[in-house]
Amino acid sequence: MEKTNTISDFILLGIFKHTRPHVFLFMIVLTMAIASLIGIALMLLLIHLEPRLQRPMYFLLSQLSLMDMMLVFTIVPKMAADYLTCNKTISPGGCGLQIFVSLTLGGGESFLLAAMSYDRYVAVCHPLRYRVLFSWRLCLQMTLGSWFLGAADGLMQAAATLSFPFCNSHEIDHFFCEAPMLVRLACADTSVFENAMYICCVLMLLVPFSLILTSYSLILSTVLQMRSLDARKKAFGTCSSHLAVVGLFYGAAIFIYMRPKSYRSANHDKIVSAFYTVFTPVLNPLIYSLRNSEVKEALKKWLGKCANFKCQQT
Template structure:
């Protein structure tokens, strides 16, 4: 039996139709912006020799994850709104949960690797080619994808294995594990405990490592004699911290907060940030605040269009 999304009361029909049209239009626009921005970032990193560095290799992986994340949610959401079907098959629902958890978990570990990269570049610049070799970058990236995939497979499988003997209406605009767990007519205590353990492993431990890395970076920047070098290091790291704050803040709000029916509307609003707005903002944050990326974009435009 397909899952269906809750419909609005008839008294708000006109307002909802208008809102659905605007939401659909915004969703498609944001998806296009995100795909264009992240695709451009990947192209620049691939074609510009000056960006062939571990930091930008990790950044290209982040852009690829963001492209997949936005493509997992927005097309189905827009199709449901435009066609007024608001339904999704159990298989489609499971795929959405798996991809969301896989990409979210992988991004957690990748952001940790990026903070380590900045720590090595600023605190141990002479050892950077050894401590951040190409082999290590490939190993870290593969490990991030693998651990994220394992987490997604386990949680998606467990979520869909529960009996749903009541309403199959999800109060959400996509399939998310916490929203489905509220509809389960069995005891979910063990599963919720398992989810908290996964959150500690996938969120709190990487976040602690990120904060430790940037604390050491901040201490090193304050000790720098060159004001220009310190300013450049601080500017680069501040971009990373903005991304970390947006991503971790929203995901921890969704997955590490006590669940209640009163919080469903808040969950939907917060979910928009880590599934749609963050993938749109990331290329802007990294490109606008990065001199090397802006230089690569200028050279690429001059070579192909001017």
């Protein structure tokens, strides 16, 4: 294939076709995306307004919710516009922005989940020293570090991906720009970059994941030594929601970025990408609200206030 000297617009082939079943699936995905934004906005409002939730644990949760919201806003509006207008082109700048933002949020969320696991470790294993071992200062440092490491990874991979010469075929078999999909269109030897990207993803995923496993191994050891059944239930209740989110995030991320190249399939990648860009942001607020008694009580409190205010207005 011939090389192009300048990068022209790319074409996103998308995930849906204009058939009746696919139109129905598109409406479901769009509804889920809107529901995720509503759920995330509600979670952010609760954490901001409720004094009992203004603690390091919930600040980290607010950052996780913010990352989910940014991911939905980065991916879903473009996907919906492409499908509704049939204009599937995306500029190199827009493509690079999607790669940068998605990797920034993915890498940042990986380290943020590790920080949240440390928070749970301190809360369960050293409750009396919680304010010392997990101060607001350390919480902010971990949060800024998560954003910085994610942004550094996203910037390097986006710049490196767009630096390759691309062939005349600019069709990306995906509904948004992902670095692994874009590299396949390059008319150059990308093996060094792919190996570097693989190592980078291993570090960005497995290092925080090992910290999470270590934290929860220590938590499990402490919980099993508790004599009170109520204390065990409370400890498991505070950790189960976080473990569910960890499972959803790392399952999708490892499937996308750490599979051998010979096992990759465009259709599988699109389905899993839709899962973590649309469905996971829907599930995260539900998991934390249904499994966390403090969040449920805060939600009931503010819903009651809204109902009283509405009655007074009428």
